[in-house]
Amino acid sequence: MLKTYSLKHDKGEDIKDLIIAYNEILNSMLEDIWDSIKWKKTQIEGKKQFRILPNYRKDNLFKKELRDKYLKDWKYASHWVDSALKTAFSIMDSWKKNYVKGNRKMKCPKAKRLFIRVKQTLCKLEGDRLRVTISPGKFIYFDLSKRYFKLPKNISSSGIGEPIITLDKLYLPIHEPNKNNVKYLAEKVAWDLNMFSIDGYSPEAGWIKIDTKPLATVHISSFEKRRSIQKKASKSKKAKGVSRKYSKRERNRARKHQVEIARVINSVARNNGFEDLRKENMYRSSRLWNRQISRTDWKNIKNRVNNCIELPPEYTSKKCSRCGCINKDLNGSKVFRCKNCGLTIDRQLNASINLYLSMEGVPHQISWWDSNILPTLVGGYFLTGVEQKTPDELARELYEVVKPKLYFGYDRYSDSYLSMPI
Ligand SMILES: [Zn+2]
Secondary structure (H helix, E strand, C coil): CEEEEEEECCCHHHHHHHHHHHHHHHHHHHHHHHHCCEEEEEECCCCCCEEEEEECCCCHHHHHHHHHHHHCCCCCCCHHHHHHHHHHHHHHHHHHHHHHHCCCCCCCCCCCCCCEECCHHHEEEECCEEEEEEECCEEEEEECCCCCCCCCCCCCHHHECCCEECCCEEEEEEECCCCCCCCCCEEEEEEEECCCEEEEEECCCEEEEEECHHHHHHHHHHHHHHHHHHHHCCCCHHHHHHHHHHHHHHHHHHHHHHHHHHHHHHHHEEEEEEECCCCHHHCCCCCCHHHHHHHHHHHHHHHCCCCEEEECCCCCCCECCCCCCECCCCCCCCEEECCCCCCEEEHHHHHHHHHHHHHHCCCCCHHHHHHHHHHHHHCCCCCCCCCCCCCCHHHHCHHHHCCCCEEEEEECCCCEEEECCC
């Protein structure tokens, strides 16, 4: 698996000329490739309409012509021309793909960002530094000692992908060894999805909480920005454009969180139970706007989770997981209190236990709960120091002694969700 890390660097001045020269030949190559396009009238699959689609030259002769053209008067290592050529074709390929989908205009793409892609032949890992060849015999060294990530043991230059360097940042892709024998924490976990957290439970795994507030914040702040634009100029075209830009940015940022959250879920359990969102409205009144956006997040997270099992959402959060009684007046309380059996438990934990019971097909039964669920909640790691006065109290004041066994939160520096102390 290739994972990319970014690092700040202070070699901007040393590398600036090369980056600018690289950008110039890259854009010029894009124009050359663009000029080779032959537009071909093509029938759209399954439809009567025709579209004209682009075909540009990709043959080796053409590539060699371009290479020779740009090597003339090139004062840096020739591998940089090869790198620019490769990058130019990959930009064109991605433009074409998007053009066919209808997401790009019939216009030659341009590399606006200043960067260089470093071919493997141009760089070498030397302990804590990366050596980059500028021209034969001339090197720039990038310090990696202040990195926040680990380099795999005995990593050689072949253990890294092609780094990208901008004026102030270095993006380093690292091959991380594939774990063939993935060990899951648990075979099964049932997950309850909420606006600010995702709570998982199974007797094997215990209670697992993933803090999803940063994902909610992405939507909330974008919503506020768009609203303030709309207030200022409700009908202007420009406002619509800006608003659309924010929506797009919101989607991209949300996607990053969704991918990471799904990764955490996949690392915890082999089989994952979720409420069937399609049926959810039958039991829960969909009330707020935030419910709607959460649903989009949940769907996108679920789509990325392995071995997903759909569970009926019947009264998931309103039912007592111990005796099965329904408590209709929760009033947004964080604690679930059962009037029938006296269970007092974190509301989200109660919901995920309900989902787990449904995943296993076990009916609600006090004796079963007390012998199978209770020991997993108060056995060892769950105790937080609250003293138990009578044996009966366990079931009543459970919420005070029970804390998630594992807590995952968002770490800004590595841009990922990590297991953290509560
Ligand atoms: Zn109960």
